[in-house]
Amino acid sequence: MKLGMLTACLPDLSLEQIAAWAGDAGYEALEVAAWPRTGGRDFEAAHLPIGEFNGQVADETKALFERHRLELSALAYYENNLHPDPRRRAEIHAHLKAVIDAAAALDVPYVGTFIGRDWNRSVADNLAEGEKVFPEIVEYAGERGVSVIIENCVMEGWHPDGYPGNLAYSPELWEWMFSLGLYLNWDPSHLTWIGIDPVKTIASYADRIVHAQAKDMEIQSGAIDRYGFFGKAVRRPDPWDVGWWRYRVPGRGQVDWNAVVDALYENGFTGTLSVEHEDPVWSGTEEKVKTGLEIAHRTLRPLIVA
Incomplete structure (x- = not known):
């Protein structure tokens, strides 16, 4: 297992600047944000020139990671692949x-990426649509030796009433998406707030x-x-502010990170555990974000075998 970080929390820095800092800070891998631009919403960034990507950019990026002794664990483009606007959905699929x-x-x-959701339609209708959309994406990736991984984020801010906007939030839905050839970018924070014990999910789905x-x-x-489980209802100017977590x-x-890391090891996980920094206490300035990443490193580094 390697300790990494997602670069999206530092959208104003270049990939070269992040790699230099991360290597010095003791991180071993980067999950690189690859949106087409920075600033569409919080916690997205464009750290690779996807629109102008070519062999030279690939060689320069590989050399950068080699220079700082880092692995590139994944590329990150977390968007709504079931967006209700056909034009926007086509843009998302093309960039993906x-x-x-x-x-x-x-x-x-x-x-x-995310499964996403058409928030105007039922869950059942969205699952049927997903069964049409994702096999082609999975095949496209597979032909290039790449696997598509889905984060189990609820994305409640994408739904007008704060209900799940990404239909990959529970083991029941994981089993559905695994049948389509997708894999899991497992995140315990989302499981915790919706009432699922994250540690108990690891053994059953370790192969994915x-x-x-x-x-x-x-x-x-x-x-x-x-507010109740579903969060603020009367006054919720920020759709992501549930109000109780x-x-x-x-x-x-x-x-419980000791239990999480132990269960990952016990069940044969050999991938990257990538810090995703969205902590409002340690946000607002580059210095505070980096301090948050240092706190995360101090927490996790003693638990992961070097």
């Missing part, structure tokens, strides 16, 4: 395929957990008694 092409050129085994993200979450005392860096929330 371009990211897959870049991963193949870089010898990167995984590209991460090929990459993992290290994000923590904190339940804010007493707040759920006002928030993301934290590993070591500042309620995930």
Whole structure:
């Protein structure tokens, strides 16, 4: 197992700047953000020139990682592949395929994305649509030696009422997506807030957990008694603000990282555990974000065999 980080938390830095800092900070791998641009929403970034990607860019990127003794664990483009607007969906699929092409050129085994959801339709209708959409994407990736990995983020902010906007949030839905040839970028923070014990999910799905993200979450005392499980309803100007929990860096929330890492090892996980930093306490400036990443490193490094 290697300790890595997702680059999206530092959208204003270049990949070269991030690689230099991450290597010095003791990280071993980067999960590289590969959106077409930075700034569409929080925690997305464009750290590879996907639109202009060519052999020279691939060679320069490989040399950069070699220079800083880092692995490139995955490319990250987490978007709604079932978007209700046909034009927007086509744009997402086209960029996803371009990211897959870049991963193949870089010898990167995984590209991460979301299932997503058409929030105007039922879950059953979305699953039927997903069964039409994803086999072609999986085949496209497979022909290039790449596997598509899906993060189990709920993406409640994508739904007008705060319901799941990414239909990959539970083991029941994982089994459905595995049948389509998809793999899991496993994240315990999302499981924790929806009431699923993350450690108990590892053994059953170990053969499909090929990459993992290290994000923590904190339940804010007493707040759920006002809002209920689904969160704020009357006043919710920020669709992502549920009101009773928030993301934290590993070591500042309620995930039992000792148990998580132990279970990953016990069940044969040999991939990258990649810190995904979305902690509001350690955000706002480059210095604070890097401090949050250092906290995460201090939490996880003693648990992972060098």
